[in-house]
Amino acid sequence: MSDAVIDRKIDRSHMQVSNEVAIQIEKMNKWYGQFHVLRDIDLTVYRGERIVICGPSGSGKSTLIRCINALEEHQKGRIVVDGTVLSSDLKNIDKIRSEVGMVFQHFNLFPHLTILENCTLAPIWVRKIPRKEAEETAMHFLRKVKIPEQAHKYPGQLSGGQQQRVAIARSLCMRPRIMLFDEPTSALDPEMIKEVLDTMIELAEEGMTMLVVTHEMGFAQAVANRVIFMDQGQIVEQNEPKEFFSNPKSERTKLFLSQILGH
Amino acid sequence: MSETHAATVSYVRDTMLPPAEAPVTERGAIKWLRENLFSGWLNTLLTLIALYIIFVAVRAVMPWLMNSVWNAASLGECRQIVAAAGEGATGACWAVIRDRWHQYMFGFYPRELYWRPVLAFGLLFVALAPVLYYGNRRAELTLTATAGAFVIAVLFALGTPFGIVAAVTVLMAALLALAWAAPKRLVWVTVFYAPVCYLLLWGGSVWAPVTAIAGFALLAAVFVALQPRVGVPVALGAGLVAAVLWWAYPDATVARALSSILPIGLTAVPSTQFGGFLLAITIGVTAISFSLPLGILLALGRQSNMLIVKALSVGFIEFIRGVPLITLLFTASLLLQYFLPPGTNFDIILRVIILVTFFAAAYLAEVIRGGLAALPRGQYEAADSLGLDYWQAQRLVILPQALKISIPGIVSTFIGLFKDTTLVSFVGLMDPLRGVTQIVRADINWKGIYWEPYIFVGAIFFLMCYGMSRYSMYLERKLRTDHR
Ligand SMILES: Nc1ncnc2c1ncn2[C@@H]1O[C@H](COP(=O)(O)OP(=O)(O)OP(=O)(O)O)[C@@H](O)[C@H]1O
Ligand SMILES: [Mg+2]
Numbered sequence: 074m075s076d077a078v079i080d081r082k083i084d085r086s087h088m089q090v091s092n093e094v095a096i097q098i099e100k101m102n103k104w105y106g107q108f109h110v111l112r113d114i115d116l117t118v119y120r121g122e123r124i125v126i127c128g129p130s131g132s133g134k135s136t137l138i139r140c141i142n143a144l145e146e147h148q149k150g151r152i153v154v155d156g157t158v159l160s161s162d163l164k165n166i167d168k169i170r171s172e173v174g175m176v177f178q179h180f181n182l183f184p185h186l187t188i189l190e191n192c193t194l195a196p197i198w199v200r201k202i203p204r205k206e207a208e209e210t211a212m213h214f215l216r217k218v219k220i221p222e223q224a225h226k227y228p229g230q231l232s233g234g235q236q237q238r239v240a241i242a243r244s245l246c247m248r249p250r251i252m253l254f255d256e257p258t259s260a261l262d263p264e265m266i267k268e269v270l271d272t273m274i275e276l277a278e279e280g281m282t283m284l285v286v287t288h289e290m291g292f293a294q295a296v297a298n299r300v301i302f303m304d305q306g307q308i309v310e311q312n313e314p315k316e317f318f319s320n321p322k323s324e325r326t327k328l329f330l331s332q333i334l335g336h
Numbered sequence: 337m338s339e340t341h342a343a344t345v346s347y348v349r350d351t352m353l354p355p356a357e358a359p360v361t362e363r364g365a366i367k368w369l370r371e372n373l374f375s376g377w378l379n380t381l382l383t384l385i386a387l388y389i390i391f392v393a394v395r396a397v398m399p400w401l402m403n404s405v406w407n408a409a410s411l412g413e414c415r416q417i418v419a420a421a422g423e424g425a426t427g428a429c430w431a432v433i434r435d436r437w438h439q440y441m442f443g444f445y446p447r448e449l450y451w452r453p454v455l456a457f458g459l460l461f462v463a464l465a466p467v468l469y470y471g472n473r474r475a476e477l478t479l480t481a482t483a484g485a486f487v488i489a490v491l492f493a494l495g496t497p498f499g500i501v502a503a504v505t506v507l508m509a510a511l512l513a514l515a516w517a518a519p520k521r522l523v524w525v526t527v528f529y530a531p532v533c534y535l536l537l538w539g540g541s542v543w544a545p546v547t548a549i550a551g552f553a554l555l556a557a558v559f560v561a562l563q564p565r566v567g568v569p570v571a572l573g574a575g576l577v578a579a580v581l582w583w584a585y586p587d588a589t590v591a592r593a594l595s596s597i598l599p600i601g602l603t604a605v606p607s608t609q610f611g612g613f614l615l616a617i618t619i620g621v622t623a624i625s626f627s628l629p630l631g632i633l634l635a636l637g638r639q640s641n642m643l644i645v646k647a648l649s650v651g652f653i654e655f656i657r658g659v660p661l662i663t664l665l666f667t668a669s670l671l672l673q674y675f676l677p678p679g680t681n682f683d684i685i686l687r688v689i690i691l692v693t694f695f696a697a698a699y700l701a702e703v704i705r706g707g708l709a710a711l712p713r714g715q716y717e718a719a720d721s722l723g724l725d726y727w728q729a730q731r732l733v734i735l736p737q738a739l740k741i742s743i744p745g746i747v748s749t750f751i752g753l754f755k756d757t758t759l760v761s762f763v764g765l766m767d768p769l770r771g772v773t774q775i776v777r778a779d780i781n782w783k784g785i786y787w788e789p790y791i792f793v794g795a796i797f798f799l800m801c802y803g804m805s806r807y808s809m810y811l812e813r814k815l816r817t818d819h820r
Contacts, residue, residue, distance in 0.1 A: 142720075143720075144717055167723050167725060170723040175721040177717065179714055181712075181717060185736050185740065195724060198728050199724060243722070244721075244722075
């Protein structure tokens with residue numbers, strides 16, 4: 074983990090958790106061949122929650138959030154996103170994917186398209202928004218992540234931190250109601266981590282529902298309303314951040330936290 | 337100024353010394369020679385051996401080229417002229433090309449109709465302009481203008497009747513004006529090129545190509561009507577079936593009926609009169625333009641999760657790649673006859689085009705599969721997570737990148753395909769290399785001519801293939817966006 078400091082004052086006026094359910098996961102199980110990756114996952118995410126998921130490598134964090142937008146298929150249990158049950162029906166999957174934004178560790182921008190085209194591609198083709206309007210929206214979000222001046226460059230010409238912020242803007246252009254982040258800062262140099270975390274904090278301040286796999290504990294303490302610890306495919310412990318860090322209950326959590334926090 | 341300078345700084349040189357010249361061994365040509373040809377005893381030795389080989393080759397070929405004969409009515413006359421140059425002299429007899437160039441270009445296509453293939457050839461480049469130089473208006477204009485000038489010049493040189501030259505000039509000027517004023521409209525030339533070209537080359541009633549287009553219109557209509565309900569593959573399949581049924585049954589009858597009502601058209605030229613580069617280019621260009629989409633579909637089919645689609649694609653690719661092209665050409669009539677209603681008389685050139693297309697498509701599919709495999713999984717996942725459906729993801733994200741990676745392989749396949757068109761001589765067509773040369777040699781005047789036709793035909797093939805290769809390098813440069 075890096076030591077990116079969250080030094081800003083966080084505006085909590087819009088960070089409200091409603092009692093409307095955004096994601097409901099019940100008894101979800103997943104196997105890779107014979108390997109049981111996720112075991113009986115139960116998780117309810119309410120609208121407006123900022124959840125940080127942590128855990129040792131290979132514990133199934135990525136797999137869990139990738140199941141939520143059907144990048145991975147689960148074999149047992151039920152996932153309901155925004156009232157739509159995730160089944161093998163392609164219509165449902167496409168609907169959920171267009172409502173749920175995802176940000177990857179390696180950005181996954183489209184290298185053959187400019188930044189602006191990256192941001193307008195899905196709105197134009199999936200949402201059928203006129204190009205001009207889509208470009209206005211894209212510029213709005215590029216300004217928000219503070220790189221409007223790069224709009225006509227290609228991803229290969231940007232730094233890692235800038236690319237990741239473009240990736241966030243690209244997701245936001247679809248106006249998602251939920252955002253998933255899979256280790257968005259792990260591929261970045263320390264000085265770029267902060268700019269990406271700042272962008273994510275701003276998003277949280279606006280009340281976005283977020284599921285973030287990260288080892289940035291500073292971010293978890295400052296922004297999350299719940300921290301989930303996973304190990305060997307199970308949710309071992311979850312709590313609000315203050316309790317989670319100061320008073321972990323299970324031995325495994327303690328061990329993990331001592332490894333990651335105490336050097 | 338220099339005073340204060342001198343006052344404040346104890347010693348600073350005011351004027352720069354002129355730079356000394358580098359030693360002779362580090363300059364210009366000598367440096368280049370030393371670094372590239374004589375940079376060690378092994379390199380020096382290799383350089384000397386290479387120089388000797390070049391010397392021997394030039395000594396053998398030069399006199400032959402220097403004594404070239406351009407004006408002669410027969411090989412015997414050529415030999416007499418060469419013999420006059422001296423004892424034991426050798427000389428090339430290009431007179432054969434001068435005498436028979438038209439057969440190398442057009443086969444037995446009627447002489448008075450040469451303007452039609454020439455015009456079709458020129459229009460080909462106008463039709464290609466928006467494809468080859470998409471978004472590069474200046475290149476599109478240049479290509480259109482060059483094609484126009486070329487056609488008009490050739491028609492003049494061929495002694496085409498004035499009326500036709502004038503009409504073609506007007507047409508080309510109109511196209512140039514279109515390329516100038518509305519470059520986007522030029523795409524319509526591309527869309528309607530195939531039927532126009534067919535009409536120019538084969539002639540006959542205008543209604544045959546028109547009703548053939550109706551088949552494509554039917555395909556499009558069925559596709560558009562069904563696609564939202566049953567998805568791309570099924571809609572495409574249904575559209576194809578409808579189109580094939582149309583072409584197989586009512587098409588010919590309707591065309592005949594229409595031409596009896598309104599008989600307009602051009603003098604018909606049967607396929608048996610096609611030959612030379614006219615034949616090679618007809619087969620090559622058609623097969624190239626159809627094999628690319630087919631190859632893409634096969635590559636995607638091979639990666640598909642749908643078992644039947646995958647099995648069919650793999651089966652097709654492996655079968656076609658596993659069998660020599662000549663075998664396919666020989667069995668063409670048999671194979672294709674199975675799929676067609678009995679009694680259809682299937683044109684030999686069309687038959688060959690279909691097989692060459694299949695052949696190239698199978699190779700292209702594998703080349704493109706390589707490009708698809710080279711893309712990181714993240715690209716698919718990003719496209720999926722944004723909600724793009726399969727075809728959108730392929731068309732907008734995956735294929736543009738995969739095809740870009742595959743450009744060298746794709747162009748190699750195209751070049752191979754184009755050269756393979758010479759194999760059609762095995763099914764009795766007059767390809768420029770063997771087919772026409774055999775006919776030329778059958779003439780008592782040119783019996784025994786050997787090198788000259790091959791060098792001539794080879795040179796033309798080289799020019800075209802080299803052109804394709806240069807274009808692919810341009811395209812790679814143009815599409816490079818990864819700045820790493
Ligand atoms: N496609 C796959 N096929 C087989 N096994 C897989 C596959 N993807 C992941 N796994 C395995 O599933 C387990 C969970 O993987 P996952 O990527 O979810 O872990 P993670 O918690 O995100 O780890 P990290 O912190 O290293 O990213 C790992 O043991 C991994 O080896
Ligand atoms: Mg992971």
